[in-house]
Amino acid sequence: MESSIKINVEREGTYSVLKESYHNAPYKLTHYGAPRAQEHLEMIIMSASPGIMDEDHLAIDIRVRKDACLKLFTQSFNKLHPMKKGATQDTIIKLEANSILQYVPHPVTPFKDAIFHASNRIDMHDTATLIWGDIISAGRIYMNEAFQFQKVHSRTTLYRDGKLIYTDNQCLMPHEQPVQKLLFFEDYTHQAAFIYSGPFARQMKEEFDEILAGSYENITFGFTYCADNSILLRALGHDGELLYSFLTMLSQMCWEFTQHQQQLLINESVLLSQEIGDKKNPESKAPAKKKSRKKTAA
Incomplete structure (x- = not known):
């Protein structure tokens, strides 16, 4: 479909x-x-x-115009049913100046014999902010279908002002690769990626250094400043809902921090404009002189 x-x-x-x-069917946006x-x-x-069924194709097109802010949510886990040919999902995102997009969808859960290809392309203005999450499960764990899918291939590319600054190309084929081992899932059943990209990433990284200094129960993670104005966090765990809650918490933190920083810039701009206006019109700030009245002789 x-x-x-x-x-x-x-x-x-x-x-x-x-x-x-x-x-259009079967999706609804509200x-x-x-x-x-x-x-x-x-x-x-x-x-x-x-x-998602065999031979399904979903195209997502998101445009956030100048100064606009969007939080996009999903309803539930993205279940990939058994397939013979495979399904695809293509997402194209364009973020204009000073816009913000937060998009952390629910985990992808591939059933036995699932084949899935996902492509995400994000084009950003230099002043735009992206808050992005992605979680992949090993499969239906309690149905003994861990790593029983055929192939899950996900590629994400991030461009700022037309320049490629980040790419993540992950192809998982359990029947041909040791995906449960080192450099893949490392004996965990869920992996997550979180990206914060925007003009305040360096300050946000300092916040992460303090807030994420401790450990979180049942989650192993690490983060780094991966590109110009971009933070990448990767996490591993055994519970998709727990990882989703973790990324949701991070995304809300980044959202509030970004809006706070934007408001500070607006306040600074207003003060600067007032100072420039005062310098151009110094008389406007000069105290008004009192008019003297002449006394007349009686």
């Missing part, structure tokens, strides 16, 4: 609004709560299907 989801978000006044959208409950826009992708 050929399916498509399109989202176009723009800024109107102080609100980010959905200007254009499109979806507001996550009240449309104007907050200044940013929150949307959720829902599906009436039990999962």
Whole structure:
């Protein structure tokens, strides 16, 4: 089945609004709560299907215009059913100046004999911010289907002002590779990747150094400054829901930090404009002179 989801978000006044959208069966795109409950826009992708079937193809197109902010959610785990030919998902994202996108979908769960190809291309303006997550499961663990899928190939490329700054090309074929061992899942059943890319990444890295200094129960992780203005975190665990909650916590932290930093820049810009205006018109700040009254003789 050929399916498509399109989202176009723009800024109107102080609100980010959905200007254009499109979806077809089995997917549905709807507001996550009240449309104007907050200044940013929150949307959720829902599906009436039990999962992705053989020969399915989903195309996702997301555009976040200048100064707009979007949080995009998913409904549930992305289940990949048994296949003979395979299924594909292509995501194209464009982020304009000062825009923010947060997108941390639920984990991908490949069933036995699943074949899946995912491609993600993100084009960003230099001042835009991306908060992105990705979780892959070994399969239906409690159905004894761990690493029984045929192939899961995921590629993510990130461009800033037309320049490639990050690429992640991961191809998992359990029947041909030791995916359970070192450099793959390392005896864990779930792996996650988290990317924070934007003009405040260096400051965010300093926050991570303090907040993530300790250990988290049942999660092994590490993070680094992977490219210009970009942080990459990778995590391993045995529980998809736990990893999803972990990435959701990180994404909210990054979201609030980004908006705070943007507000600081706006405040600084306003103060600078006032100072420039005062220098151009020094008389506007000079105290008004009191008019003297002449006394007349009685």
